[in-house]
Amino acid sequence: MSQLILFNKPFGVLCQFTDPDGRPTLSDYIKKPGVYAAGRLDFDSEGLLLLTDDGKLQHQIAHPDNKLPKVYWAQVEGEVPEEVLRQLRRGVTLKDGRTAPAKARLIAEPDIWPRIPPIRERKSIPTSWIELTISEGRNRQVRRMTAAVGHPTLRLVRRAIGNWTLQGLAPGEQRTETVHLPQGPASKGTRTRSAEAPKRPRGRVPGRSTGKPRNRR
Incomplete structure (x- = not known):
C-alpha cells in the first residue's frame, strides 16, 4: 500500500524541495516526509504534480516506457488553424528529434483560476487554448512543440x-490517496486506487474568479 499525493502546483514554484536561491519550492506546500515527485513540472508551468513514497509506483507513473498520457491546457499566441493541429497530431520535429503523435484539439478557455502574475497580452494578437495529450517526457516539450x-x-x-x-484542487492544494499496485492484494474495506486506472473525478476545476472575461479575439 502506497501513498500518492495529488498536488496543484502554482506558477513560480520549483519542482524540488530545496533551492539555494530562496525561490518557492515544494517544501512550502508538502509537509509529508519521505515523498518525492513522480515526474517534473516546470517552474513557469502550473497544474497536476504527483508525489509518492513508493519507488515502484514512482517508476510506473514517471518512466517514459510506460507511456502514461499527460493532458495539458496550453494558452498560445494567435488563432490556431486546423492544419497546425494536424501537425501536432502527426508529430513535430524538434532539436532532439521528432515527437510522437499527440492528441490535439482547440478548446474554449478553461474554467480555471487566473494566473498570478497574469500572462502578457497584446491587444493586436489574440490567443487560443489547445488541449494537448502526450505520452513522452521531454524537457519543456509542450512549449517547444507549440513554438515549432x-x-x-x-x-x-x-x-x-x-x-x-x-x-477539486485549487492552486497550492493537495489530497492524498491510497494506491495498491496491481500485483498487490487490496485489503477489504480500504478505499484504494489502482495505479493504472484510478477513478476520474467529475465536475469543474475550482478556483476561477467569477466574471473573468474570455480571451478577446
Whole structure:
C-alpha cells in the first residue's frame, strides 16, 4: 500500500524541495516526509504534480516506457488553424528529434483560476487554448512543440496524468490517496486506487474568479 499525493502546483514554484536561491519550492506546500515527485513540472508551468513514497509506483507513473498520457491546457499566441493541429497530431520535429503523435484539439478557455502574475497580452494578437495529450517526457516539450508550429505558449496547465486529474484542487492544494499496485492484494474495506486506472473525478476545476472575461479575439 502506497501513498500518492495529488498536488496543484502554482506558477513560480520549483519542482524540488530545496533551492539555494530562496525561490518557492515544494517544501512550502508538502509537509509529508519521505515523498518525492513522480515526474517534473516546470517552474513557469502550473497544474497536476504527483508525489509518492513508493519507488515502484514512482517508476510506473514517471518512466517514459510506460507511456502514461499527460493532458495539458496550453494558452498560445494567435488563432490556431486546423492544419497546425494536424501537425501536432502527426508529430513535430524538434532539436532532439521528432515527437510522437499527440492528441490535439482547440478548446474554449478553461474554467480555471487566473494566473498570478497574469500572462502578457497584446491587444493586436489574440490567443487560443489547445488541449494537448502526450505520452513522452521531454524537457519543456509542450512549449517547444507549440513554438515549432508558430504558436508560442503563454500559459501552460497540466490537467491530468493518466486518470488522475486536477479536479477539486485549487492552486497550492493537495489530497492524498491510497494506491495498491496491481500485483498487490487490496485489503477489504480500504478505499484504494489502482495505479493504472484510478477513478476520474467529475465536475469543474475550482478556483476561477467569477466574471473573468474570455480571451478577446
